[in-house]
Amino acid sequence: MTITILNSFFGVAVLILSAAGLVVVFGLMKVVNFAHGEAMMLGAYVALIARDWMPFWLGIVVAGIGIGVLGVVIERLLIRRLYRRILDTILATWGLGLLIRELIGAFDPGYSSLDAPFDAPVSILGSDFSAYRLFIIAFAAVLLTAMWVIERFTSLGKTVRAVISDPDLARGIGINVDRVYALSFGTGWLLAGVAGALLAPMVTIAPTMGGNFLVGGFLTTILAGPTLLGIGPAAGLLGGTGGIFATIADATTASIAVLVVAMIAMKIKDSRSGR
Amino acid sequence: MKNALNGWSFASAVPILNSPWWRDPVCLLIILAACPFLLDSYRVSSLASYFPYAMAASALALVWGYCGILALGQAAFFGLGAYAAAKGIESYPVAPGLVAGIFIGCAAAGALAWILARVSFGVRAGAFLISVMTFCTAVAFEQLALKFTSVTGGQNGIPLDRVLPKDPLLSYYIGFVVFAMLLLGMAVITRSNLGRVIASVRDDSMRIRFFGTNAELVQRRVFVLGAIVTAFAGVLDALYSQIAAPDRIGFAFSTFIVLWCAIGGRNSLAAAAFGALLVNMVSNELSGIFLDYWQILLALIFIIVVMFLPDGLYWPIRVLGSRLNAPRPLQLEPAVASSSHPEGPAFVGEKLIQRFGSFTALDVDRVSFDFGHVTALIGPNGAGKSTLIAFLSGALSDAHGKAILVGKEMLGIPIWKVARLGVKRKFQNPRVFESLSVADNLFIGARDPKLRMRDWLVRDQCLPIPEDVMSLARQHGLLARLNDDAGSLAHGQKQFLEVCMVLGSQSQVVLLDEPTAGMESADRAAIGQVLVYLARSGAAVLIVEHDFDFVRSIADRILVLDQGALIADGTVSEVSEDRKVRDLYLGEGG
Numbered sequence: 106m107t108i109t110i111l112n113s114f115f116g117v118a119v120l121i122l123s124a125a126g127l128v129v130v131f132g133l134m135k136v137v138n139f140a141h142g143e144a145m146m147l148g149a150y151v152a153l154i155a156r157d158w159m160p161f162w163l164g165i166v167v168a169g170i171g172i173g174v175l176g177v178v179i180e181r182l183l184i185r186r187l188y189r190r191i192l193d194t195i196l197a198t199w200g201l202g203l204l205i206r207e208l209i210g211a212f213d214p215g216y217s218s219l220d221a222p223f224d225a226p227v228s229i230l231g232s233d234f235s236a237y238r239l240f241i242i243a244f245a246a247v248l249l250t251a252m253w254v255i256e257r258f259t260s261l262g263k264t265v266r267a268v269i270s271d272p273d274l275a276r277g278i279g280i281n282v283d284r285v286y287a288l289s290f291g292t293g294w295l296l297a298g299v300a301g302a303l304l305a306p307m308v309t310i311a312p313t314m315g316g317n318f319l320v321g322g323f324l325t326t327i328l329a330g331p332t333l334l335g336i337g338p339a340a341g342l343l344g345g346t347g348g349i350f351a352t353i354a355d356a357t358t359a360s361i362a363v364l365v366v367a368m369i370a371m372k373i374k375d376s377r378s379g380r
Numbered sequence: 381m382k383n384a385l386n387g388w389s390f391a392s393a394v395p396i397l398n399s400p401w402w403r404d405p406v407c408l409l410i411i412l413a414a415c416p417f418l419l420d421s422y423r424v425s426s427l428a429s430y431f432p433y434a435m436a437a438s439a440l441a442l443v444w445g446y447c448g449i450l451a452l453g454q455a456a457f458f459g460l461g462a463y464a465a466a467k468g469i470e471s472y473p474v475a476p477g478l479v480a481g482i483f484i485g486c487a488a489a490g491a492l493a494w495i496l497a498r499v500s501f502g503v504r505a506g507a508f509l510i511s512v513m514t515f516c517t518a519v520a521f522e523q524l525a526l527k528f529t530s531v532t533g534g535q536n537g538i539p540l541d542r543v544l545p546k547d548p549l550l551s552y553y554i555g556f557v558v559f560a561m562l563l564l565g566m567a568v569i570t571r572s573n574l575g576r577v578i579a580s581v582r583d584d585s586m587r588i589r590f591f592g593t594n595a596e597l598v599q600r601r602v603f604v605l606g607a608i609v610t611a612f613a614g615v616l617d618a619l620y621s622q623i624a625a626p627d628r629i630g631f632a633f634s635t636f637i638v639l640w641c642a643i644g645g646r647n648s649l650a651a652a653a654f655g656a657l658l659v660n661m662v663s664n665e666l667s668g669i670f671l672d673y674w675q676i677l678l679a680l681i682f683i684i685v686v687m688f689l690p691d692g693l694y695w696p697i698r699v700l701g702s703r704l705n706a707p708r709p710l711q712l713e714p715a716v717a718s719s720s721h722p723e724g725p726a727f728v729g730e731k732l733i734q735r736f737g738s739f740t741a742l743d744v745d746r747v748s749f750d751f752g753h754v755t756a757l758i759g760p761n762g763a764g765k766s767t768l769i770a771f772l773s774g775a776l777s778d779a780h781g782k783a784i785l786v787g788k789e790m791l792g793i794p795i796w797k798v799a800r801l802g803v804k805r806k807f808q809n810p811r812v813f814e815s816l817s818v819a820d821n822l823f824i825g826a827r828d829p830k831l832r833m834r835d836w837l838v839r840d841q842c843l844p845i846p847e848d849v850m851s852l853a854r855q856h857g858l859l860a861r862l863n864d865d866a867g868s869l870a871h872g873q874k875q876f877l878e879v880c881m882v883l884g885s886q887s888q889v890v891l892l893d894e895p896t897a898g899m900e901s902a903d904r905a906a907i908g909q910v911l912v913y914l915a916r917s918g919a920a921v922l923i924v925e926h927d928f929d930f931v932r933s934i935a936d937r938i939l940v941l942d943q944g945a946l947i948a949d950g951t952v953s954e955v956s957e958d959r960k961v962r963d964l965y966l967g968e969g970g
Binding site: 135137139183186187191192193195196197199200201203204207208210211313316317319320323324327355357360361364367368371372375 | 448450452495498499502504505506507508509511512513515516517519520523524526527631632635638639642673675676678679680682683686687690
């Protein structure tokens with residue numbers, strides 16, 4: 106029982122980590138980033154390569170900064186030209202994801218693995234649970250809290266909320282919306298890089314690893330709605346569902362159950378907000 | 381019976397250029413029919429095995445290029461078809477097994493598409509939602525195929541005995557005929573009346589609802605149709621490749637379908653099919669030489685196409701083709717005079733309240749306007765005029781109160797149903813269907829919004845339009861530009877086009893939100909004249925207007941709104957004498 110609950114919490118944490126970058130990019134720019142999974146994959150590869158050169162933690166920082174800078178460059182080269190053509194941004198990021206997968210795939214067939222920096226089981230209420238997974242749960246909680254504090258209480262948060270609710274008006278009152286966009290796309294990729302690097306020890310590292318993260322991230326983002334904070338309850342619902350079904354059935358059934366629950370929740374949310 | 385007010389005749393048809401719908405498919409099919417005589421037998425059988433891909437790409441062109449639904453999980457449908465066929469042939473004798481496979485595969489794909497459509501299309505759903513949901517579904521289906529090994533054969537898939545004839549030429553032409561039939565069938569739909577509606581849904585899926593089209597239903601039907609065609613392509617693929625494998629159902633294969641369609645040209649069924657055949661033939665030639673780099677190159681080409689060449693390889697043909705098109709006349713004919721309008725109030729609203737968050741945009745105790753009159757709606761900025769127009773057109777779903785429009789309670793009715801009560805709306809900024817020709821725009825405005833069976837197959841070549849509307853269109857140069865894209869019109873012409881579209885449907889109630897904004901006084905007078913004529917013939921006209929002189933010249937009755945409340949209601953002279961109105965305007969003006 107304890108293990109099921111802890112695993113569910115871990116599932117929620119993975120969803121929060123996968124969705125955080127997506128939510129920032131989608132909430133602020135209305136861009137659905139289909140290359141987000143590949144950004145996470147790149148983060149995992151940076152962590153893998155950094156293993157031989159530096160401590161694990163430094164590798165995560167490098168992954169975040171490196172992928173974040175890459176995000177800013179991509180915003181400048183690609184996304185900015187497709188401003189407000191929402192279907193074209195989907196296609197461009199989708200093509201970008203394909204390109205990154207193929208590029209990495211040409212050099213690395215994949216299936217490497219990375220050891221967690223600490224993996225000793227910790228005893229919680231009589232059950233053993235991986236310390237690294239506990240750390241991921243704690244990290245996701247801190248990330249969510251940090252996003253909440255930033256959005257609610259800082260001047261950066263005010264800018265963010267202004268841009269989310271009306272970009273044109275925000276531009277009118279002197280907010281440099283272009284810079285906000287570049288920064289938010291960079292932040293989205295930074296978060297993806299960190300998430301990919303952090304989760305790298307939990308998965309097999311391969312060029313195609315992004316897809317599964319992307320599904321969870323997308324479903325969470327869509328359920329979350331327009332604010333950054335909605336990902337908390339959304340990830341809770343989907344992660345909880347996944348955790349339960351992973352225990353009573355298996356991982357595949359769990360991912361189908363998550364998809365179905367997400368669809369039902371979307372439909373309920375839709376009918377609740379009026380017709 | 382011709383209209384009695386027939387001042388001039390349209391006996392001489394106004395020619396309209398319609399691109400010949402069969403040109404692209406027939407050209408492609410002629411080339412493909414000749415291919416066995418040009419290529420060696422190895423390449424012929426490769427090409428044959430790409431027909432299913434071409435079908436899937438064409439189906440995506442229908443769904444994405446024509447209807448604007450960016451479906452990123454088409455492989456889920458393709459794979460369903462392939463697995464159903466393989467299971468059928470594995471379990472039964474070949475013929476009944478294949479029939480069962482086709483039936484079950486297409487039905488399952490259709491049902492899955494229907495569910496996805498129910499979740500992803502709607503007034504408030506973003507255009508991206510279907511992309512995300514189809515993507516997630518494709519990933520989930522790949523996991524399912526890999527997981528349930530006993531049913532799907534897991535990683536190895538389900539191998540099949542050869543069902544198609546051994547003769548490569550014969551098996552090529554079987555695929556060719558099936559492909560040709562599907563391609564031409566889809567081409568017929570894209571050129572039909574439904575095809576025009578589909579394109580208008582793509583251009584502005586919100587605007588088309590105000591003409592009485594249930595855009596959600598159109599999207600759903602097109603998406604389900606595309607899924608069924610894709611599943612059928614999957615069946616054929618299982619027969620050619622003699623296996624149903626998990627690499628046909630997942631998100632990687634979905635990516636390829638999108639890539640073929642984009643590179644070939646999403647806006648043409650034949651071009652998308654050509655893209656699939658070409659990319660696969662080239663991949664086939666290059667396989668073993670530098671396949672890894674070829675995939676990278678393809679991804680790069682895809683990004684370049686997305687950024688700069690939305691028409692893909694079809695681009696030169698579109699540019700050249702627009703000069704080569706043979707004219708196909710479409711007649712504009714005067715409409716039969718509309719049926720008599722009822723008398724009395726067109727709309728009665730009581731205790732109407734609309735709030736946006738904490739802001740009350742509309743709080744009206746009682747408001748009404750009548751058939752047979754032009755009623756003007758005036759008031760300062762932010763008074764709630766546009767809110768009332770939006771409410772009357774059904775666009776506000778969370779308003780409270782009691783509202784009887786054309787004899788029906790209208791609260792809670794979706795926009796397209798309100799429009800079918802005979803209520804048409806002109807927006808403040810012109811909203812026309814920019815990629816459709818002016819003629820097709822007029823057609824969309826004038827047509828009966830109900831979709832019938834014949835609309836799937838037939839393209840009407842006759843357009844009945846009320847004569848006063850026709851003369852308005854003629855005076856403002858729209859008839860001379862019937863073949864041009866509406867997007868290429870000047871702003872003022874778009875205004876007139878939208879007015880003509882709204883009036884063309886002979887509605888009982890016409891709502892116009894500042895239709896003359898930014899127009900010269902002569903043009904205003906022309907529109908005013910039509911509105912007065914319309915009211916004389918029995919319709920209820922409600923117009924938002926700032927220019928009081930213009931209001932005075934056309935309106936029988938004036939409603940004055942201020943801060944969401946109705947502060948005056950009466951004839952022009954009554955209202956201009958009204959104390960509150962004078963305070964409001966004089967207080968503001970000086």
